[in-house]
Every structure is written in structure tokens, then in C-alpha cells.
Amino acid sequence: MTTSTERITPPPASPDPRVHAEARPRREWGVVPWLGVAIPGRQSIRVWQRNRDVFLQLWKAEFVPPLLEPLIMFAALGLGLGTYVQLTGDVEYIQFLGPGVIAMFSMFAAVFEALWGAYFRLDKQGTYAAILATPTRPEEITAGEILWAASRGALNAAMIMLVMLALTPAYDLVSSPLALLTVPVAFLAGLSFGALGQAYVSQARSVSQLTYFFSLLVMPMFWFSGGFFPLDEFPAWASTAAWFTPLYHAVEVNRALVTGNVGWSDLGHLAWLVIVVPPLVWLALWTMRRRIVG
Amino acid sequence: MSAIIQATGLVRTFGDFRAVDGIDLAVEPGEVFGMLGPNGAGKTSTIRMISCVLPITAGSLFVDGLDVRLHDREVKQRIGVASQDDSLDEDLTVAKNLAVYARYYGVPRDVARARITEGLELMQLADRRDSRIDELSGGMKRRLVLARALMNDPRLLVLDEPTTGLDPQARHLVWRKVRLLRERGVTILLTTHYMDEAEQLCDRLMIMDHGRQLAAGSPRALIEQHAGRDVMEVHPTEPDRAAVLAYLANAIGESGRIEEIEDVVYVFGAKEEQAHAVEAIVRDPYRVHFRRANLEDVFLTLTGRALVE
Numbered sequence: 001m002t003t004s005t006e007r008i009t010p011p012p013a014s015p016d017p018r019v020h021a022e023a024r025p026r027r028e029w030g031v032v033p034w035l036g037v038a039i040p041g042r043q044s045i046r047v048w049q050r051n052r053d054v055f056l057q058l059w060k061a062e063f064v065p066p067l068l069e070p071l072i073m074f075a076a077l078g079l080g081l082g083t084y085v086q087l088t089g090d091v092e093y094i095q096f097l098g099p100g101v102i103a104m105f106s107m108f109a110a111v112f113e114a115l116w117g118a119y120f121r122l123d124k125q126g127t128y129a130a131i132l133a134t135p136t137r138p139e140e141i142t143a144g145e146i147l148w149a150a151s152r153g154a155l156n157a158a159m160i161m162l163v164m165l166a167l168t169p170a171y172d173l174v175s176s177p178l179a180l181l182t183v184p185v186a187f188l189a190g191l192s193f194g195a196l197g198q199a200y201v202s203q204a205r206s207v208s209q210l211t212y213f214f215s216l217l218v219m220p221m222f223w224f225s226g227g228f229f230p231l232d233e234f235p236a237w238a239s240t241a242a243w244f245t246p247l248y249h250a251v252e253v254n255r256a257l258v259t260g261n262v263g264w265s266d267l268g269h270l271a272w273l274v275i276v277v278p279p280l281v282w283l284a285l286w287t288m289r290r291r292i293v294g
Numbered sequence: 295m296s297a298i299i300q301a302t303g304l305v306r307t308f309g310d311f312r313a314v315d316g317i318d319l320a321v322e323p324g325e326v327f328g329m330l331g332p333n334g335a336g337k338t339s340t341i342r343m344i345s346c347v348l349p350i351t352a353g354s355l356f357v358d359g360l361d362v363r364l365h366d367r368e369v370k371q372r373i374g375v376a377s378q379d380d381s382l383d384e385d386l387t388v389a390k391n392l393a394v395y396a397r398y399y400g401v402p403r404d405v406a407r408a409r410i411t412e413g414l415e416l417m418q419l420a421d422r423r424d425s426r427i428d429e430l431s432g433g434m435k436r437r438l439v440l441a442r443a444l445m446n447d448p449r450l451l452v453l454d455e456p457t458t459g460l461d462p463q464a465r466h467l468v469w470r471k472v473r474l475l476r477e478r479g480v481t482i483l484l485t486t487h488y489m490d491e492a493e494q495l496c497d498r499l500m501i502m503d504h505g506r507q508l509a510a511g512s513p514r515a516l517i518e519q520h521a522g523r524d525v526m527e528v529h530p531t532e533p534d535r536a537a538v539l540a541y542l543a544n545a546i547g548e549s550g551r552i553e554e555i556e557d558v559v560y561v562f563g564a565k566e567e568q569a570h571a572v573e574a575i576v577r578d579p580y581r582v583h584f585r586r587a588n589l590e591d592v593f594l595t596l597t598g599r600a601l602v603e
Binding site for chain 1: 347
């Protein structure tokens, strides 16, 4: 044991000063300078797996609402209100409703996960802090969360598809095997919803602020994306506004897949859904990195 | 053998606030190194930089020879961190919490299984394997966080205020576990604002305040150098104060130091006969304490303030 107080000896500058000096141009923690974020790696999958494990732990509570809510909507709007609705052509309202229900409820699943779930993990449960202490970068937490939100969306779509297939003998809801592709479409759209949710959560300072995202963005999308009624009768600006939302394009693609009337315009909708993913994911990575790292 | 942690002129700012203001640090393999200081001293910021969750503002910082700016993954792979907030996954069982954590480190499944069993036994949680987190007491949660920090078999264990908020019994159990880990050769860096914890656990420590390092060394060396062997604490009544100070000023001379902090008079490096003399002045033995110096006194002499308000 030392008997006098020592001034801690200054350590040598660096084990390899050359590497140190070269790498200084801000590649800190893998951040790509022109992107401002690091490219997420496979740790994202482990974050995804953590969420999956929690979900499976709670599956009994998590499985029922996604089945029940669309059923209620089919009953209330499809069979109730729908009997008073006269659409052009010989399409029943419940048939018109189906593709929208898939898109809307998988949006809800993704948004709930990316908003409330993520906010609690970030701010209340300390989950992000715990993960960050492991060899996981902030960007990989965000990427894992977005992937998980999209997965929840896809899972919801699959469950609704099962409900629709069960109802098809009675109400003729599904008329093409292409309808199964609505599940990957839900995943694709879920990436956008998840990224938007993460970006918003990165700015949120309280749970109540999350409600704004829901009221100002999600609910208008829900009602005005062509899932409940065609947008043709609205002024042009309304359908223009709808064009900028992911949900509108998801509804359109789903409608084509469920009915089997697939055209070139649907490829456009699909392209829209693909193209917006990188910028939205970047936005989420960048904003969330600033929130987590400070 | 080179140091596990080497920091030179380490700085972290938040806006204009200098949370860590130029710290030099060298932690050797196998030792328990403590950072002692009040809340806001910069302890947590320092260990967050060491564990690569907070970027450094200036200076240099190497963990196990790796620059934290460039090798965040590798550094994290070698460190186990037990943070002050428990941050356990409430929805998962005790064992599953550890399994999920081991997966972040890429620990193979069979290795993880063995480590989980070992870690739970080490932390006396084996019978809690399948419990939910909200069924655990505060002390159990803290021990589980310790077990979790061991999942990657770390070279360096970082403990941020390991016993804050625990009752005395739970604290002693955590201390025993920390000593057990040191005997196994794990290097430990811990922060605390309890001087008894620092004295109990640390081979060497650094006393911090306002983001700066005030002194560093072994607890005994720090006490001898800054507080002397013995301390007299006098709580005089207002009328007696002047007489006490007059006596002390005359009696102590070069051999000790007098500090007035709030309404208490401290004499560092006091002698027993001086205490008897002061007792005679204040006419009340309960107003005079003569005792061995401790780390609290070191902090007092260095800052003129108490460690824990």
C-alpha cells in the first residue's frame, strides 16, 4: 500500500498515435460524417429479439385486441353502416372496407409500438440505457425498434387476413391469392410508421405529447386515406394531401392485391412506399441518436 | 502491465456546464478503484464516458488500451456496467433478463446458460430464477444488475453507486459480493458518495468535486495526508465559541488545522489532551468528539463542505 498520496501519473498519449491521429476526423462510434449517423449492424436484430421475447411473454394480452378490433369494424361498418351505402359497381361496402382495414390496423400496431412502447423503453423503463451499455450503438436500438414496429404491423395484417379468409365464404372478402402479399406490404409501410414514430418519440418529453402524434397525424390518415370511402368526391387538395401519407398508398396496394385487379399504378404506390423508407429511417436514426447520446 | 483505464485531461461539457473538467485517471488491473464525491461531482459522467455511452468532449480516454472514440464496440464488449437505476426488463423473468443481456454480447447460448446459473448462485438469487422483477426486493434487483453486468465475463466492472437507496443489510450483502468479485481478479471501478463504502471497498480512490479531481490515493494515505490521525469535533454553544477558538488557536499551532464548518469546529490532527481541555471549556462532554479521521474529513478539509448533505 502506498503511504503517501500520489498524484495520478499521466498515461502515455496513445498506444498507437498514428491510428489515433488518422481516425480523428469524426468517425467516432462509427458515425459516417456525411450522414451524421452510424450504419446499424446486426445488433439491431438483437434489439428486435428483445422486443419479440417480451411480446411472446405477454402474448395472451397482445393477441386478442388485434383480432377483436377488426372484427368489430367489419360488423359495425361492413354489416351495419355498410348496408346503407351504395357504391358504384356491384361492390358491397364490406368488400370495399377489407383492404383498408388491413392497412389501418397494421398502422395502429406499428405506431403504438413505435410511440408508447418505445417511449416507455426510452424514458421510463431504462431499457435503452441498459442496451446501450452492451456493444450496441444508439442507431441499432432505433433500427431494431423500427424493424419491430414493422413486424407488429405485419403480424396484425396476417391476423386480419385470417379473419377475412374466415369471412370470405359468407361475404366474399378476398378474391385473389395475391391478398396474402398484404402482409409484406404491411411490413413495408410499418417501416415508415415505425421510423416516423421513433423520430417523434425522440422529441417527446412526456407521455401526453405522444397523443398529438396520434391526433394530428394518425387519426387523419386513418379517416382520409381512402380506406373508408374513395377520395374522388373530395376537392383535389384532399387527395393531394392523402398522396403524401404512407397509409394511402398501402390502402391502394392492398385493394389491388385483395381484389386481384393489379395495374401499373399499383407499382407506383409500391415504389412510393419503398422510396420514403430511407429518408424516414435516416430521420429517426439521427434524431434518436441526439436524444440518446445527448 | 498497462492500465485498464487511462484518462488524460478528460473533459465533458453540457452546454456551458463542465460536468467533467480535466480528469487524469489510471486504473490498474485487479484493483478496486473508487470515485468519491457528492452528487454532481462528475462521477457518473466519467463512467458513462468510460463505458462508451457518452461521447467525450476533450482529452483522451483509453480502456484496455482502446480509444473509446473509435472502439466503442470492443470497449463495451470488455466492460460490465451496473448502473444506478436498475433498468431491468420488468416483463421478463430473472433468468430471461440475463439471457437477453447475454445475447447483446453475442455469448453462445450454452455458455450463457452456464453463466446465468453461476451468476444467480453468486448473487444468491438461484431460487429466484423464474421470479418476475416486481417480486424482487431492492437489494435483489441490485444484485441481479450485478449478475447481469457479469454476463460477458468482463475485464472491467463498472458500478455506479452500487448501494444507493439500499437498507444497511442489503448494502453489506452487495459489499460482500463486490469483494468476492475482486478476489476473483475482476478490476472494479465504482462511484459512491458514501465514505464508508469507499473505505470498505476501494484499494485506491479519487475524490472529486465540480468535475475536478481533488486528491487521489489509498484511503489510508489520503486520510493521513489531509486529515491527520485524529479529529476533534466541537459543537460549542454560542457564548463558549470564542473561548474554544481562542484556546485552539493557541494550542494547536503547526501540528493541526482548525476548520469552522456551519456551527461545528473541526480540528484535524488533534491530540487527546486538547480534547480534554476543550471539554473543560464547554463543560459538556457530549459537545466534544475525539475520533479517528476518515474520508469524510478528507473531503471536508479539501472543500470545506460535507460529502452528503
